[in-house]
Amino acid sequence: MAIIGYARVSTEGQELTAQLEQLNGAGVDKIFKEKASGVKQDRPQLAAMLDHLREGDTVIVCKLDRIARSTKHLLEIVESLEARKVSFKVLNINLDTSTPTGKLMLSMLASIAQFEREMMLERQREGIRLAKDAGRYQGRKATARALSDKALELLAQGKTKQAVADELEIGIASVYRIAKAAKA
Structure with missing residues (x-):
């Protein structure tokens, strides 16, 4: 010990x-x-x-x-x-x-942390709702969709989906979605 x-x-x-x-x-x-x-x-x-x-x-x-x-x-x-x-x-x-007292203190810390997290998320949701109502909230920009043409061009050149994702700095799942949407 x-x-x-x-x-x-x-x-x-x-x-x-x-x-x-x-x-x-x-x-x-x-x-x-x-x-x-x-x-x-x-x-x-x-x-x-x-x-x-x-x-x-x-x-x-x-x-x-x-x-x-x-x-x-x-x-x-x-x-x-x-x-x-x-x-x-x-x-x-x-x-x-x-x-036992130390375990109780730790449990209290955990409860307070969980409460703080839930309150922060509630305030965040309320702030987003108010911003949307006021027309000021657009959400995050769809970066991968904006690169659809470039992704399709790179795929047409024979690059792998992973290589396209790496080059465009987007997720590979986005490359798969772009390719699937182009076939539809």
Whole structure:
């Protein structure tokens, strides 16, 4: 049973020092650390840490936003940890999934995240409806259909559907639809 720490900063200008001190103070045996954006980049050290874990281990982070991109991502990670019988602790909010209180806090976070998502989608649908009513919403442009003539020309030249999709930067399903519509 090992205590594994994970530390991350988002930009090269930031330092890991404070996180490393907190993790060492929490008695971690091994720390996986990286400088990577939580949103834009893959995080090889997070993947390595998750691969390294064994049943009975504990993962510790300083703050929730250091390990997960979103609440949904956090819940996916924690669910994966629980399936492997690995505990999860967050130092700044004293969350510990090995305790009933920690599990309750995590469930509350999940419920709040789901509620926020549903409210955002409801506001989005209402905004689209209002924009449509006002004649300001057109939806996204049909980029593939606008390229139908070019797609058919490339197909007539003997190019494969995948080659046409790649060249026009559209999905291969769109190329199939264009070809089918041309035969009809």
